[in-house]
Amino acid sequence: MNLQFLEDLCNELVQPGCERSSILAALSDAELQDAYVDVSRQFGLELVFGVYEHSHWLSDLLVIGSNLGPIHASQTAFYAILLELDRRGLDWPDVA
Numbered sequence: 520m521n522l523q524f525l526e527d528l529c530n531e532l533v534q535p536g537c538e539r540s541s542i543l544a545a546l547s548d549a550e551l552q553d554a555y556v557d558v559s560r561q562f563g564l565e566l567v568f569g570v571y572e573h574s575h576w577l578s579d580l581l582v583i584g585s586n587l588g589p590i591h592a593s594q595t596a597f598y599a600i601l602l603e604l605d606r607r608g609l610d611w612p613d614v615a
Contacts, residue, residue, distance in 0.1 A: 520557035529592045532599055543603040552612045555600045559614045562593035 528542050543551060569586035576582070583590065604611060 520554050520561075524554075525558070525561065525592065525596055528596050528599065532595055539606075540599050540603065543599060546603075548607060548609055551600065551603055551607070552609065555597075555604060556612055556614050558593060558596045558600055562590075562597050565589040565593045 524542075528540060531537060531540055531542055543554070546554060565586055566583070569583040569590055570581065573585040574581055574583045601611070
């Protein structure tokens with residue numbers, strides 16, 4: 520997976536009426552599982568960047584105040600991949 524793949528996937532997912540990603544549907548099972556690992560890692564990196572750049576504690580909650588666009592894009596892609604894995608009955612790979 521590269522950033523262009525992630526951008527194309529996110530652009531597809533925000534289209535009205537998009538219920539299933541044709542980009543994800545075109546991937547083989549192995550490619551989909553690889554995408555899961557890649558997007559999981561990217562999501563984690565975006566969260567770390569957001570925490571590092573600007574965050575604060577509100578009561579017992581960490582509020583991330585920056586990098587929200589990439590965080591939400593990664594989150595959206597992550598959930599879309601989870602749905603496709605579930606549709607195919609595939610196990611979620613371990614992310615180390």
